[in-house]
Amino acid sequence: MSATTAKGWDRQQMADRLAQEFQDGWIVNLGVGIPTLCSNTDIGDRDIIYHAENGVIGYGPVLPAGQEDLHLVNAGGQNVSLNPGAAIIHHADSFAIIRSGRIDVTVMGAYEVAANGDFANWKIGGARGGGIGGAMDLAACAKRVFIILEHNTRKGEPRLLRDCALPVTARGVVTLVATNLGLFAPTGDGFAVRELAPGVTFAAAQAATGAPLTEHP
Amino acid sequence: MSATTAKGWDRQQMADRLAQEFQDGWIVNLGVGIPTLCSNTDIGDRDIIYHAENGVIGYGPVLPAGQEDLHLVNAGGQNVSLNPGAAIIHHADSFAIIRSGRIDVTVMGAYEVAANGDFANWKIGGARGGGIGGAMDLAACAKRVFIILEHNTRKGEPRLLRDCALPVTARGVVTLVATNLGLFAPTGDGFAVRELAPGVTFAAAQAATGAPLTEHP
Amino acid sequence: MGRRNKIIGSFAEAIADIPDGATIAFGGFAGPGTPYNLTRALLAQGAKRLTCIANTTGGAHVPRMPDLGMLVENGQVAKVICAFTAATRPTDVLPFTKYYDSGEVAAELVPQGTLAERLRAAGAGIPAFYTPTAVGTELAEGRETRVIDGREYLLEYALPCDYAFIRAWRADEAGNLQFRLAQRNFCPVMATAAKTVVVEVEEDILPAGALDPDQIHTSGIFVQRLVKIPPAPEGLWTIRRQERAK
């Protein structure tokens, strides 16, 4: 199995593409890394509320150096702004919102996503400890789990698989995956191709994927 | 068994006597009725924080008509004042304080108190419903439970008993009882007389009580 | 945030869609925070077979304000879940009592702290928890308990509701709320437990961003509908404020 030759979307494009799926009125939680780039996307008229695990409800874009408020960070530690109508709560209340199913979508990075919607993002193969953060709470309780990740590892191994090899974060929860090669939806047996990045062919995407791809109906 | 002839303490005197037991630094919860009179007692130098179930921490005396703030009530619905350093929390946080054992003493009214520290204050004999309010939480979780009640019913029946006849609020929790006749401590088999109200004899108190009294050591 | 219009012009409109059989939590404790106006609108609206959650079944105030007892008397209530289903003073009789005694209305009597915590659990995605409250009492008879570190606890379940009716002091257009003093009580917790939160607001509703984000008691993400209380006598205030306004 080899990586595709077309590079496809860059990180911001992956985030932009997923952010197009956010619907008016949604409460959105963005994980550390590529997902945080979603809050840079112009969402036009849509009214989106960004929620961070540390209890910041209604944050806006990352502020440039010198303009930051050092008391204000998102879950990734970036100094963000607040939108009008923002509110601050404590950590237990923040996860109360998460566990009670009020997050419309959580967008996270991952090491692996499986065809049945399992995904793994907290423990590297062979490691003793792990970095769970809020991922297990979000994955188990958000209405939708979207994943952004590079389609292949640096060694060219697929990250979209039949089954996760690494310990999972939650089971059967992922409904949409953005990679540099396109947009994919787990189907149980494989992944439906929702969209391919420019220059990426179905065959190339299939060759880079560890589970059968199907054309999106 | 007949009621004593000496009337003993009035309601405010009963409250005053119990309030003498409050120690410097205590957090105190006062139930509806006679117990609320404790916050009228001059406690001198002692630093007492009154906590009410509705999340008012650090309230002070009841305010006279015309001076009240209608947004501010204690658990008995009286318009109280706030002492410097007061804080308002919501009901779940207020009972979090109660259940986590931070109330040094809860003072409540009751229908009956038993020699083993059981007491009953939520359900009248024969009634279908009840009025629990915060009593069961407070009784189960406060560091100490003090009871204030008239020593006898209007019919002259004793309220300090070997065993409660009514459904209990909590078991084995009462450590001190103030009545019009004096101050009593449950001992398991009966009640130790800590103090008698002026004019009340031991024999009169025993005659009015449904369990053996002992002289306090 | 705040572009979605949450402001409703009347109490009637704000509760028009409440169906028969709904579960509604009513904020308030001994006056402050009680949604008198929304309760009065519900009496007129007429939804039936309601399950009503509140601290008390009501009826203690003189002059009487709209309360659960009136909904019961109006034939709208199938069940109440309260910390008081009867008076503690033998001489008092709650309006609710005769309906309960006759079997017309069911009741679940819950210790006040357990009531608050069950609502909080519903709003926190916690389906069940253990509490020391009510162990060894009639309320624990036949129920599941568990000994943890040598102490006995009772298993309690989350108490979610369809609607919460609450009263707040201030609100902004995003639905963020501030309560004043003892007005807070059950209101923020009920707001987290409900699918739809309807708020009667004492002060003029402010633009989004007018309230300090550090000083919000209930985030707007919980709040769907805001109604400004008009001046008395059209709007109901606390008894004494209303009397003053006359």
Place this chain on the structure above:
Amino acid sequence: MGRRNKIIGSFAEAIADIPDGATIAFGGFAGPGTPYNLTRALLAQGAKRLTCIANTTGGAHVPRMPDLGMLVENGQVAKVICAFTAATRPTDVLPFTKYYDSGEVAAELVPQGTLAERLRAAGAGIPAFYTPTAVGTELAEGRETRVIDGREYLLEYALPCDYAFIRAWRADEAGNLQFRLAQRNFCPVMATAAKTVVVEVEEDILPAGALDPDQIHTSGIFVQRLVKIPPAPEGLWTIRRQERAK
């Protein structure tokens, strides 16, 4: 209230009594709310065999600020209870990792929301609760679960602690605290879970009554010790504030 003096003159004095074997919760999330000064004082104080509760074992900041990893490196820690005990990026290595791998320090890895809720439960007299988080994962292996209304939940226990070290923005002499923006995070919850709460405070400590009772984030009844942070370089601020102050 407030007559009891809670103000301590130095960080060293405020933590002098911490015994070997104590359990300490450290507030803070990605900077704000982190008790850098108290942690530095604890490094000097030298208490050993500590159990440390925090979001992360630390080590992510450059330049590095006092963190759990330093306490580990200083031989003071027996166990950490954290949501991050290893980096999620294969190229990052936390200072803690080699001590964990060698078995020198134990670790309990807890999902962040479960960590916050276990602390909240300890402060709320709830000995145990059920949560959907981590069901079906390695963390749930061999542990007690329960199906409630058709969904599987994991039983989690309260997490009490002896001390909480937190940072606040403002405080009054009664110990009431306000946090500014994302500084709040775990701090109020840890304050409820601890027997003794030690706070480093950014602003001058105000007289009791100076803070609006409606705007208190942590009631003074939870707080025993307050230390005003002196200006940098004596007091540690956030990295960037410290740099600016130079």
